[in-house]
Amino acid sequence: MLKLYNTLTNKKEEFIxxxxxxxxMYICGxxxxxxxxxxxxxxxxxxxxxxxxxxxxxxxxxxxxxxTDIDDKIIKKAIDRKKEYSSVAKTYANAxxxxxxxxxxxxxxIYPKATEHIDExxxxxxxxxxxxxxxxxxxNVFYDVLKFTxxxxxxxxxxxxxxxxxxxxxxxxxxxxLDFSLWKKxxxxxxxxxxxxxxxxxxxxxxxxxMGCKHLGETFDIHGGGSDLIFPHHENEIxxxxxxxGKQFVHYWIHFGFLNIDNEKMSKSxxxxxxxxxxxKNFPAEVIRLFFAQSHYAGSLNxxxxxxxxxxxxxxxxxNFLFTxxxxxxxxxxHTKKIPFSCKKYYSDFEEAMDxxxxxxxxxxxxxxxxxxxxxLFVEYPQLDKPFLEKVEKFLQKTAVDVFGIASFERKEESAxxxxxxxxxxxxxxxxxxxxxxFALADKIRDDxxxxxxxxxxxxxxxxxxxx
RNA sequence: GGCGCUGUACCCAAGCGGUCUAAGGGGAAGGUCUGCAAAACCUUUAUUCGUCGGUUCGAAUCCGACCGGCGCCUCCA
Numbered sequence: 001m002l003k004l005y006n007t008l009t010n011k012k013e014e015f016i017x018x019x020x021x022x023x024x025m026y027i028c029g030x031x032x033x034x035x036x037x038x039x040x041x042x043x044x045x046x047x048x049x050x051x052x053x054x055x056x057x058x059x060x061x062x063x064x065x066x067x068t069d070i071d072d073k074i075i076k077k078a079i080d081r082k083k084e085y086s087s088v089a090k091t092y093a094n095a096x097x098x099x100x101x102x103x104x105x106x107x108x109x110i111y112p113k114a115t116e117h118i119d120e121x122x123x124x125x126x127x128x129x130x131x132x133x134x135x136x137x138x139x140n141v142f143y144d145v146l147k148f149t150x151x152x153x154x155x156x157x158x159x160x161x162x163x164x165x166x167x168x169x170x171x172x173x174x175x176x177x178l179d180f181s182l183w184k185k186x187x188x189x190x191x192x193x194x195x196x197x198x199x200x201x202x203x204x205x206x207x208x209x210x211m212g213c214k215h216l217g218e219t220f221d222i223h224g225g226g227s228d229l230i231f232p233h234h235e236n237e238i239x240x241x242x243x244x245x246g247k248q249f250v251h252y253w254i255h256f257g258f259l260n261i262d263n264e265k266m267s268k269s270x271x272x273x274x275x276x277x278x279x280x281k282n283f284p285a286e287v288i289r290l291f292f293a294q295s296h297y298a299g300s301l302n303x304x305x306x307x308x309x310x311x312x313x314x315x316x317x318x319x320n321f322l323f324t325x326x327x328x329x330x331x332x333x334x335h336t337k338k339i340p341f342s343c344k345k346y347y348s349d350f351e352e353a354m355d356x357x358x359x360x361x362x363x364x365x366x367x368x369x370x371x372x373x374x375x376x377l378f379v380e381y382p383q384l385d386k387p388f389l390e391k392v393e394k395f396l397q398k399t400a401v402d403v404f405g406i407a408s409f410e411r412k413e414e415s416a417x418x419x420x421x422x423x424x425x426x427x428x429x430x431x432x433x434x435x436x437x438x439f440a441l442a443d444k445i446r447d448d449x450x451x452x453x454x455x456x457x458x459x460x461x462x463x464x465x466x467x468x
Numbered sequence: 469g470g471c472g473c474u475g476u477a478c479c480c481a482a483g484c485g486g487u488c489u490a491a492g493g494g495g496a497a498g499g500u501c502u503g504c505a506a507a508a509c510c511u512u513u514a515u516u517c518g519u520c521g522g523u524u525c526g527a528a529u530c531c532g533a534c535c536g537g538c539g540c541c542u543c544c545a
Contacts, residue, residue: 226545
């Protein structure tokens with residue numbers, strides 16, 4: 001039974017999709033005014049792991065991630081760069097998609113853009129006005145927070161506390177400081193779209209409501225994003241959507257913890273960030289993914305190069321295992337040997353962990369335990385049969401590869417045959433040298449190859465090589 | 469000021485009232501294998517879970533106080 005923590009109820013709940021075997025899931029994507037940072041990447045990667053696990057469970061997942069391609073920051077950047085807002089948005093939207101590929105994130109079913117949903121947005125604003133949840137002041141349309149009785153139900157805030165907080169922007173046009181923009185009147189020189197209230201552009205929150213409703217329906221299963229979106233963004237989305245449709249917007253709200261630097265939230269405004277594309281230059285996606293998956297998605301997590309290095313070592317353990325597995329497969333025998341081993345327990349432990357609010361750290365521990373035990377069998381049984389090795393491969397394929405995206409069987413494919421033959425010559429030469437106790441030559445061959453990125457691994461039976 | 473999260477070994481981290489004399493990864497130490505390495509395997513590295521109380525037959529896990537860290541309440545994943 002899959003359980004997940006629902007921000008709306010503050011409880012871990014059994015996951016029951018609206019339509020059996022189907023999941024409709026929406027994760028807030030980026031505002032494309034800059035490259036996204038490694039903290040944003042954490043949300044995208046862990047959402048990806050969740051999506052992949054849902055697929056592992058047999059659900060068909062419709063996964064939507066929006067791209068906010070019109071907003072104040074984009075306009076500001078466009079002015080600074082003396083470019084069209086749309087060219088800035090396009091640049092970073094493309095960069096966003098490229099970076100997702102680099103991070104080994106499965107593409108969403110759809111990446112809807114705000115500017116491509118102006119009609120839907122206008123329709124929703126219109127319906128909010130008609131229903132009395134919004135008001136128009138000189139072409140600025142605001143949401144009337146006091147009209148929506150459920151306001152604050154997601155973030156656990158109540159209006160009185162928020163008002164006494166008194167740090168909300170002062171805007172003469174608003175009835176209440178907490179009211180927020182649905183439609184912003186265009187200022188001189190700003191991009192705009194026509195609307196019944198004059199030229200303007202959508203407020204930030206409305207696009208997610210409109211696009212969520214359009215692509216996933218008025219009610220859908222899972223909606224998530226970084227914890228900083230709980231209030232006001234997601235709170236406002238609920239207010240907008242539920243006021244306009246009269247239906248519950250989302251059943252399960254999930255939120256991802258922050259990535260910290262020196263215990264402080266990584267953020268653009270603090271300037272303490274590294275872009276994902278920078279980090280992925282120094283660490284493969286697999287390392288980054290393992291690092292994130294080693295802790296729970298909702299908690300906060302510190303970022304440092306040292307921690308990434310530790311994960312890199314951990315990943316090597318997995319990669320070494322896959323390498324050994326491949327070697328074993330080459331020499332595998334057909335007949336079945338009785339090996340006291342079953343993957344069953346590992347599957348059920350893995351699922352039990354992931355079913356518990358996606359406890360990826362625990363699930364990874366299961367994978368590491370699995371590797372340890374099979375390694376032990378490798379030591380104990382020099383010759384293994386094919387069906388056994390296939391079962392081992394299948395387990396890792398389904399867990400480490402398909403769910404976590406931290407390993408691959410395809411990568412580092414079989415080398416060209418010429419290379420193999422040349423390597424065979426060198427290996428034989430070295431074996432001869434060793435037999436003659438000419439260790440200086442043997443070591444030189446090994447060291448020289450190592451500097452080319454080729455590692456020689458001796459074992460009793462034979463010597464194999466590995467490219468890094 | 470309001471709301472919420474958090475403090476587990478040298479580092480990261482799981483743990484959601486008994487199976488905890490506490491997973492997993494990294495690091496460190498010793499051993500097996502090896503000409504030497506690498507990989508792999510074995511052993512060791514928290515009788516203890518920020519502190520102090522309480523509830524309970526039983527607590528890292530629940531409650532309270534205190535000390536420390538963080539977040540949201542304004543754009544932010």
